[in-house]
Amino acid sequence: xxxxxxxxxxxxxxxxxxxxxxxxxxxxxxxxxxxxxxxxxxxxxxxxxxxxxxxxxxxxxxxxxxxxxxxxxxxxxxxxxxxxxxxxxxxxxxxxxxxxxxxxxxxxxxxxxxxxxxxxxxxxxxxxxxxxxxxxxxxxxxxxxxxxxxxxxxxxxxxxxxxxxxxxxxxxxxxxxxxxxxxxxxxxxxxxxxxxxxxxxxxxxxxxxxxxxxxxxxxxxxxxxxxxxxxxxxxxxxxxxxxxxxxxxxxxxxxxxxxxxxxxxxxxxxxxxxxxxxxxxxxxxxxxxxxxxxxxxxxxxxxxxxxxxxxxxxxxxxxxxxxxxxxxxxxxxxxxxx
Amino acid sequence: xxxxxxxxxxxxxxxxxxxxxxxxxxxxxxxxxxxxxxxxxxxxxxxxxxxxxxxxxxxxxxxxxxxxxxxxxxxxxxxxxxxxxxxxxxxxxxxxxxxxxxxxxxxxxxxxxxxxxxxxxxxxxxxxxxxxxxxxxxxxxxxxxxxxxxxxxxxxxxxxxxxxxxxxxxxxxxxxxxxxxxxxxxxxxxxxxxxxxxxxxxxxxxxxxxxxxxxxxxxxxxxxxxxxxxxxxxxxxxxxxxxxxxxxxxx
Numbered sequence: 001x002x003x004x005x006x007x008x009x010x011x012x013x014x015x016x017x018x019x020x021x022x023x024x025x026x027x028x029x030x031x032x033x034x035x036x037x038x039x040x041x042x043x044x045x046x047x048x049x050x051x052x053x054x055x056x057x058x059x060x061x062x063x064x065x066x067x068x069x070x071x072x073x074x075x076x077x078x079x080x081x082x083x084x085x086x087x088x089x090x091x092x093x094x095x096x097x098x099x100x101x102x103x104x105x106x107x108x109x110x111x112x113x114x115x116x117x118x119x120x121x122x123x124x125x126x127x128x129x130x131x132x133x134x135x136x137x138x139x140x141x142x143x144x145x146x147x148x149x150x151x152x153x154x155x156x157x158x159x160x161x162x163x164x165x166x167x168x169x170x171x172x173x174x175x176x177x178x179x180x181x182x183x184x185x186x187x188x189x190x191x192x193x194x195x196x197x198x199x200x201x202x203x204x205x206x207x208x209x210x211x212x213x214x215x216x217x218x219x220x221x222x223x224x225x226x227x228x229x230x231x232x233x234x235x236x237x238x239x240x241x242x243x244x245x246x247x248x249x250x251x252x253x254x255x256x257x258x259x260x261x262x263x264x265x266x267x268x269x270x271x272x273x274x275x276x277x278x279x280x281x282x283x284x285x286x287x288x289x290x291x292x293x294x295x296x297x298x299x300x301x302x303x304x305x306x307x308x309x310x311x312x313x314x315x316x317x318x319x320x321x322x323x324x325x326x327x328x329x330x331x332x333x334x335x336x337x338x
Numbered sequence: 339x340x341x342x343x344x345x346x347x348x349x350x351x352x353x354x355x356x357x358x359x360x361x362x363x364x365x366x367x368x369x370x371x372x373x374x375x376x377x378x379x380x381x382x383x384x385x386x387x388x389x390x391x392x393x394x395x396x397x398x399x400x401x402x403x404x405x406x407x408x409x410x411x412x413x414x415x416x417x418x419x420x421x422x423x424x425x426x427x428x429x430x431x432x433x434x435x436x437x438x439x440x441x442x443x444x445x446x447x448x449x450x451x452x453x454x455x456x457x458x459x460x461x462x463x464x465x466x467x468x469x470x471x472x473x474x475x476x477x478x479x480x481x482x483x484x485x486x487x488x489x490x491x492x493x494x495x496x497x498x499x500x501x502x503x504x505x506x507x508x509x510x511x512x513x514x515x516x517x518x519x520x521x522x523x524x525x526x527x528x529x530x531x532x533x534x535x536x537x538x539x540x541x542x543x544x545x546x547x548x549x550x551x552x553x554x555x556x557x558x559x560x561x562x563x564x565x566x567x568x569x570x571x572x573x574x575x576x577x578x579x580x581x582x583x584x585x586x587x588x589x
Contacts, residue, residue, distance in 0.1 A: 200452045202443055205432070209440060212429035219427040220441040221411055280431040 032274025035325065036289045040296055047300035054303060064184035065249065067295035069094075071187045072242045073266025074273075074287035075194040076235030081270055082198075083210040083228055084279035085140040087129065089147035090239035090266065093122050094258030096155045097240035098247035102164050111168040115176070115244060122240030123233050125151070130229030140232070148260070159255040166247050177245035186245060188288075190238065195284040207231060211279030269294055272322040293322065341403055342367045342535030343388070343419070343503045348397035350383050350559075357383040358394065359559035365503070368532040370525070372550035372567070373539045374575060380559040381539045385505050388537070389421045390414035401503070418502030422492045422509060430481030434473060435462035437480050438495045465498035466491075470527050486517030490524055497528065504528070506538040510545055518545065525549055543572035557582055 028034055047054040073090055080086055100118035105111055129147055133140045166173065177183045198204035206227050209217045217224055239258075247253045271277055272293060273286025297318050301311055342365050350358040357380045365371045375381050386392040388399065390408040399406055401417045408414050428437045435458050444454040444461070462476045471490050473483075480488055489509055496504055509525070510518045522545070528534055540546040546553055547567045555563035555578060563578050 196452070200455075202445075202451065202453065205436060205443065205453065206441075208432060209429045209436075212431040213427075216427040216429050216440075219411070219421075219423055221415075222441050280429070 032272075033283060033286045033289050036273055036286070036293050036322070039322070040289065040293045043293070043296045043300060047296070047303065051300075051303050054300065059299065059303065061180050063295055063299045064181060066299050067291050068183040068187040069242045069246055069262060070265035070269045070294060071288055071291035072190050072238050072245075073235075073262060074269035074291055075190055075284055076231070076238040077263075077266045078270040078273075078275045078282050078284060078287045079194070079198070079204075079207055079231040080140070080235055081211075081267070081275050081277060082279055082282045083207045083231055084214075085133065085228055085231065086144065086267070087126075087232060087235045087239075088141065088144040088260070088263060089125075089129070089151055090144075090235055091258040091260050091263035092148050092151035092155065093125055093236050093239040094243035094246070094262055095255060096125075096151050097122055097243040098166065098253040098257075099155055099159050099164070099255065100240075101244060101247075102167070102253060103158060105167050111172055118244065119237055119240050123237045125240075126233035126236030127229065129236065130232035133232070134225045134228055155255045159253070161255060163255065164253045166251055166253060168248070173248050177248035178251075183245050183249055186241075191284055191288045198284050203227065203230065208280060208282075211276075211281070213280075265291075265294060268319050268323075272319065290322075294319070340367045341365075342369070342401070343537075344400040344403075345384075345388065346398050346400070348384065348387060348394045348399075350380075350387060350392060350394050356559050358387070358397075360397070361556065361560060362397075363537075363554065363561075365535040365537055367502075367535055368529065369552065370529055370536040370538060370550045372546040372553040373537060373556060374541070374543060374546060374553055375556035376579070379556045381556055382507065383559075384556070385421060385507055385537070385539060388414065388419060388503075388505060390419075415499070418500060419505065420496035420499060420501035420503070421505040421507065422489070422496050423507050426488055426492055428480045428488055428492055431479060433477050433479055434466075434483075434491055435459050435476040437491060438462045438465065438476075438498060440495075442499060461498070466494050469494055469497055469524065471524065484517060485513055486520045489513070489517075489521050493521070493524060493528075497534070501534060504534050504536045506536065508539055508541065510540065510542060522549055543575045547572060547575075555579070 044054065053059055073094075076090065077087065097118045100121050101111075101114045104114035104117045109117060125147070129140070129143050132138055133143045168176070170178070175182060177186070198207070206217065206222045209220070209222060210224050210227060214224065242262075243258055246257060266287075269291035270282060270287045271290070273283065273288070273290030275282030275286060294315075297315055301314055306314065344362075344364040346362050348358045348361045349356075359380075361380065361384060363371065363373075363384070373381050373384065383392060387394050387408065390411045390413045393409065399408055401419070406413075406417055408417075408419075427440075429440065432440070435455075439458045439462070444457045445451045446454045459476050466473060466476070471494055473487070473491075480491065483491065493504075493506070493509070506525075509521050513521070525536065525538075526549075528536065536550075538546065538550060547570070550567050552564070552566050553570065553575070554561050555575060557579075562582065563575070
């Protein structure tokens with residue numbers, strides 16, 4: 001808590017809409033999203049100077065594909081992190097979904113219906129995670145850690161460990177990620193929708209309230225369990241959807257796609273963008289810019305031809321730096337308990 | 339005076355612990371009742387029964403003279419019973435106006451139920467103004483306010499949602515003199531409206547006597563002393579508690 005104003009309630013703070021433009025700009029700059037955008041711009045400038053191809057159409061397309069999947073995953077994880085939960089198994093649901101779709105397709109279910117069917121199963125996985133976490137009071141870290149192994153085994157079993165090819169008409173394939181920019185458009189659409197959910201619906205507001213003060217939320221009569229379960233269902237479904245998009249883009253299904261790496265990229269995108277790991281605060285836009293920054297780093301260093309062994313060191317250090325910066329910026333802003 | 343709320347012979351046990359042992363209270367509209375007593379005397383259990391959090395083992399509650407069933411917090415709210423909790427049921431990371439409308443958000447019409455931020459801001463501002471609380475902006479995060487300000491926002495929220503019976507659980511706990519003064523002024527203004535019955539749980543005898551019209555002393559789930567505030571003193575109340583304590587120790 002920063003600087004409580006004692007005494008009369010009419011505190012020294014400025015009134016809404018009145019003056020203080022410089023102050024407002026300062027406050028805006030202290031927002032984690034803003035600092036991440038600044039860093040991203042600096043990185044783009046650096047990579048473009050170091051390698052003229054960075055802003056070429058071909059590379060922008062590659063970059064968009066780096067970015068899309070973690071950003072969609074981040075939309076779910078941000079909702080969970082804000083209400084003090086996490087899903088470690090979303091990367092495994094990512095790998096499972098295309099096989100579910102393919103199996104249904106093999107049984108004669110038409111492709112569009114198979115997509116819906118696969119997503120329904122993913123939603124059911126999220127529901128299971130939620131029910132175990134809430135009903136049996138197992139921390140979601142543990143529930144989803146168990147789920148992570150369980151779903152890996154499930155995917156390996158139904159795929160028998162072999163990759164497969166995606167089916168479907170050309171239009172469907174294009175819409176579902178085959179067209180170069182389909183995946184990033186999906187990601188942006190999902191970001192827009194989830195931003196509205198978080199800022200402009202009760203679901204979002206109550207998610208923030210639960211993470212901020214669970215006792216207060218209970219006393220206000222918020223349906224805590226329902227909100228949390230909804231966020232688990234959301235995350236698993238988005239995870240499955242991302243897996244389908246990637247499968248259609250690549251044109252093949254890999255039982256070892258996604259995985260924990262994908263999950264961590266999603267979580268990191270959110271946290272770099274200012275989502276508090278301790279809950280109660282975060283934005284979807286932050287997840288988008290965090291994901292873009294990670295994408296720029298990955299893509300930029302790939303273009304630079306950096307040694308593959310060095311790559312993870314650089315990325316890891318960058319993620320650490322970004323998170324440390326954000327925690328300290330949060331302190332500067334004087335809010336939050338991060 | 340018109341009766342606002344009455345509880346008769348409330349009994350509540352938790353295992354072997356008797357929290358309430360046939361306690362009865364009655365509060366009129368516009369009256370402020372102070373409930374004093376040590377920790378574990380049953381004060382909080384009383385509040386929790388009146389807010390529908392706990393159900394009594396036996397005993398009945400009447401609101402406006404009619405017997406009522408308080409099966410849930412929502413039941414109590416529907417009858418105009420609002421409680422401001424000791425742990426301050428506010429979310430620090432949310433704005434003042436979001437807190438004031440928590441779980442009672444105003445929505446735009448239409449199928450999607452989007453939050454009507456504009457209307458919530460306006461009404462929150464009006465509600466605060468009406469009971470004399472001035473804040474720089476209702477967009478401020480509650481975490482940036484002082485303890486007294488937060489308490490005031492919590493009270494304003496209860497009043498705004500049309501509370502007829504306002505339960506205050508230690509509204510002055512852990513507050514400095516200036517902060518406490520703020521809340522005492524606020525309660526005075528609510529009293530002067532004359533339409534709200536206030537039940538205030540407290541530890542500080544002097545402050546309670548200053549604010550309340552009548553005080554009761556709760557010990558081991560029963561009322562052991564009851565008096566108009568003007569007819570007793572902090573010394574007398576303290577004396578009763580000490581005597582009780584000595585007797586309990588001797589027994």
